[in-house]
Amino acid sequence: MFIEVTRLSFNVPGQKVTVNVEHIIYLEQKGEGAEILLNNPYQHGSHLLAVIESYNEVQQRIGAAGAKFG
Numbered sequence: 001m002f003i004e005v006t007r008l009s010f011n012v013p014g015q016k017v018t019v020n021v022e023h024i025i026y027l028e029q030k031g032e033g034a035e036i037l038l039n040n041p042y043q044h045g046s047h048l049l050a051v052i053e054s055y056n057e058v059q060q061r062i063g064a065a066g067a068k069f070g
Contacts, residue, residue, distance in 0.1 A: 006020070006021040006022075006065045006066065007019065007020055007021065008021060008061055010036070010049065010051040010052075010053060010058065011051060011052040011053060012049060012050060012051055012052065013050070013052065017049060019036070019038055019049070021062065021065045021066065023038045023039050023040060023041070024036055024037075024038060024039075025037045025038060025039050025046065027055070027058060027059060027062060028055075029055035030050065030055075032054065033050060033051055033052050033053065033054065033055070034050075034051050034053065034054070034055040034058045034059075035048055035049065035050050035051070036049045036051060036058070037049075
């Protein structure tokens, strides 16, 4: 059985972070950027990721990757 896992990289203050699209729970606009709520099974809970890219750019990239959330 083959399972496709799509990963996206986002710029956060001071670094670049790569996440699995399947872990994205929620996206929210925060000022000029966005916040992504992730279900992080490796840390046994959720994690909030504040990204530098614009909300619209992040939303388009997540949607193009096929994520279903909200």
